[in-house]
Amino acid sequence: MLRYSLKRLFSLVISLLVASIVIFVVIEIVPGDPATYMLGINAQEDTIAALREELGLNATKIERYWGWLSGMMVGDFGTSYTYRSPVSELIGDRIWVSLPLALIALTLSTAIAFPIGILAASRRGSVTDMSVMGATQLGVAIPNFWFAMILVLIFAINLRWFASGGFPGWDEGLFAGLKALTLPAIALALPQASILARVMRTSLLDTLSEDFVRTARAKGLSKAKALRRHALRNALIPVLTIIGLQFSFMLAGAIIIENVFYLPGLGRLIFQSISQRDLIVVESVVMLLVFAVILVNFLVDLTYALVDPRLRGRQ
Amino acid sequence: MSTVNNAPRKPSLLRMVFGSLSLSLGLAIIVVFFGGALISLIWTPFDVTSLDIPNKLKAPGFPNLMGTDHFGRDVFSMILVGARTSIAVAVVAVGIGMGLGVPLGLAAAVRPGSFMDEVIMRGNDLVFAFPALLIAIMITAVFGPGAINAIIAIGIFNIPVFARLSRGAALSLWTRDFVLSARVAGKGPLRISYEHILPNILNLLIVQGTIQFSLGILAEAGLSYVGLGAQPPIPSWGRMLAESQTMISFAPHLALFPGVAIVLTVLGLNLMGDGLRDILDPKIRRER
Numbered sequence: 247m248l249r250y251s252l253k254r255l256f257s258l259v260i261s262l263l264v265a266s267i268v269i270f271v272v273i274e275i276v277p278g279d280p281a282t283y284m285l286g287i288n289a290q291e292d293t294i295a296a297l298r299e300e301l302g303l304n305a306t307k308i309e310r311y312w313g314w315l316s317g318m319m320v321g322d323f324g325t326s327y328t329y330r331s332p333v334s335e336l337i338g339d340r341i342w343v344s345l346p347l348a349l350i351a352l353t354l355s356t357a358i359a360f361p362i363g364i365l366a367a368s369r370r371g372s373v374t375d376m377s378v379m380g381a382t383q384l385g386v387a388i389p390n391f392w393f394a395m396i397l398v399l400i401f402a403i404n405l406r407w408f409a410s411g412g413f414p415g416w417d418e419g420l421f422a423g424l425k426a427l428t429l430p431a432i433a434l435a436l437p438q439a440s441i442l443a444r445v446m447r448t449s450l451l452d453t454l455s456e457d458f459v460r461t462a463r464a465k466g467l468s469k470a471k472a473l474r475r476h477a478l479r480n481a482l483i484p485v486l487t488i489i490g491l492q493f494s495f496m497l498a499g500a501i502i503i504e505n506v507f508y509l510p511g512l513g514r515l516i517f518q519s520i521s522q523r524d525l526i527v528v529e530s531v532v533m534l535l536v537f538a539v540i541l542v543n544f545l546v547d548l549t550y551a552l553v554d555p556r557l558r559g560r561q
Numbered sequence: 562m563s564t565v566n567n568a569p570r571k572p573s574l575l576r577m578v579f580g581s582l583s584l585s586l587g588l589a590i591i592v593v594f595f596g597g598a599l600i601s602l603i604w605t606p607f608d609v610t611s612l613d614i615p616n617k618l619k620a621p622g623f624p625n626l627m628g629t630d631h632f633g634r635d636v637f638s639m640i641l642v643g644a645r646t647s648i649a650v651a652v653v654a655v656g657i658g659m660g661l662g663v664p665l666g667l668a669a670a671v672r673p674g675s676f677m678d679e680v681i682m683r684g685n686d687l688v689f690a691f692p693a694l695l696i697a698i699m700i701t702a703v704f705g706p707g708a709i710n711a712i713i714a715i716g717i718f719n720i721p722v723f724a725r726l727s728r729g730a731a732l733s734l735w736t737r738d739f740v741l742s743a744r745v746a747g748k749g750p751l752r753i754s755y756e757h758i759l760p761n762i763l764n765l766l767i768v769q770g771t772i773q774f775s776l777g778i779l780a781e782a783g784l785s786y787v788g789l790g791a792q793p794p795i796p797s798w799g800r801m802l803a804e805s806q807t808m809i810s811f812a813p814h815l816a817l818f819p820g821v822a823i824v825l826t827v828l829g830l831n832l833m834g835d836g837l838r839d840i841l842d843p844k845i846r847r848e849r
Contacts, residue, residue, distance in 0.1 A: 389824075
């Protein structure tokens, strides 16, 4: 297990390094000079020169890459040009909206998908199964931001149960914060839950047809017990893969959903930065999100090993 | 209803019926949308670029079947032209993904575990860490928003999907006898991949292509919703939704129709993909 973890950790570090190079290079190929790009075409020569100096653009590319990378390792993401404050502060304020949103949505999606998928698999071919498959087929096709707008129309505008957008801040209390994140989280979670429920069902059906489940049934275990004790755990591997992949969709989705609900999260920050041409913020937020995705996939890999001991030996 | 209740006893028959049902249903939906997109090339009920302020925000009725937006533009016409944008972006993005991903996957499968295989597969993993939205954000931050950038972003996202799929499928084919005979006959890896492997994985690619197509439609809608996709005056479903958002309380029809268009198109493509899978590849069971 230790060797397996170390190997995974090594490839995690390599992935992060390569990802940081890719991001740096893409932002670097900005047509012309980043300072000119950020200030626009009407900027004065000396203003551009001052910004070049401030951004450290006069150093070589390798020095700048190293500066960016070593800065990030100690939590220094540079200074935003438009906000005139450290990027780490900007991120720190907003991550407490985006991260809870993605996590609540992921939890919600899993909590909905597991029972539904298990129910459909255990009653394969029944009306229940058919309805689940039909509903999830529809759920997969619904864009989360449109679903969000429909939720706003029903629950905020017509029923007035929730605010149609905005975030009061966690200072207003846990309940107020959670309430503001409820509709966004549901909008994010339901389409993903549809995918996850389908995967859960398929995976469970696959394991239910395996010999060891038949043996368990032959030993006299009831169908429900065989499912709970033997099939479920073995069906989890593909489901975990999808949950890991879903996290990256949740983060990306959260960025879009934040726009529907005017939530002050990383998504709003990144789009504001794009329109203000604040490349330093864009670069760092993208890196942070990619880091999150890679980290989650690393954790999923480790979880595999916990669920399936065979993987520890094979890798 | 009786067919449904008999299902556990006759799964194969039910599956076939359901399979062809989903194929025909999906196909019907797609034909309608492709037809609409094609017709919009030569004719739309109203001009989508001309503004008609006195007629703004009309509810669905006649002659504006789906009502008008805040500039008095006909929503039905915009949906038709928007279908064109969605389909064009998604088709080209799938083309990029297949065009680059399949050769990469086939090349990786020639010698599994080789240096080339490692490089290609690790590259794949890396691209997987960038959701399409993040790729689009980076491209847009550098080159500005536009339909082309949306295509590139979704296309890049598709590459590893096709690379993994074709590598996996090709690996098992390389061990088969007919490939061995081709090798004995003196054919090189390039020719074998092209003449023997590719035709045998084509079915899989078509099915996956349909799925990526539907994901592409969703991604395009999302990107244009946040302003990273097609720019005005080109109508796109995502941007129609973005524009409708502030008017949703008094003109919900503006938010309804583009959303339904997206859902139906994606649903149609997914149903078609499921149906195609049953017909083209009987080995793969239809459950996902």
